[in-house]
Amino acid sequence: MLLLLHVAYYMVCFMEGDIAIVPADVTSCIGLTAYTFSILMLYYVIFQIGHLWTVKLLVAPRPYHVINKSFLFRYVKHPNYYLNIIPELCGLALIFHSWYTLCIGLPVYLIPLIIRIRQEEQVMRTEFDNY
Numbered sequence: 351m352l353l354l355l356h357v358a359y360y361m362v363c364f365m366e367g368d369i370a371i372v373p374a375d376v377t378s379c380i381g382l383t384a385y386t387f388s389i390l391m392l393y394y395v396i397f398q399i400g401h402l403w404t405v406k407l408l409v410a411p412r413p414y415h416v417i418n419k420s421f422l423f424r425y426v427k428h429p430n431y432y433l434n435i436i437p438e439l440c441g442l443a444l445i446f447h448s449w450y451t452l453c454i455g456l457p458v459y460l461i462p463l464i465i466r467i468r469q470e471e472q473v474m475r476t477e478f479d480n481y
Contacts (some may be wrong), residue, residue: 367446381444388438
């Protein structure tokens with residue numbers, strides 16, 4: 351569901367931006383900055399998690415799956431969502447001035463994202479005593 355919503359969000363942003371035909375301005379630059387930040391965070395999260403990074407909700411066998419206690423993961427729960435996906439979607443909407451997508455699409459996207467975060471929390475609490 352999240353993958354479908356992600357693709358749909360991108361498509362609608364592009365379409366709304368194409369219809370509006372707004373030239374690049376300060377808002378677009380702020381969006382590009384947020385989008386760039388999100389991509390950098392994605393690469394950092396993948397680097398930190400390594401072979402465990404996946405879009406699927408699964409726990410690898412014990413020797414391979416340990417809780418990441420690096421600085422980022424210690425202070426930000428679910429950095430892939432909060433520092434990658436949400437800034438990515440906000441940034442994309444700002445780049446294209448896709449206000450309807452931002453105001454309607456983002457809250458719709460957040461519903462399954464919150465469900466996903468809760469599912470991950472449950473799995474982690476079940477599998478790891480020290481989570």
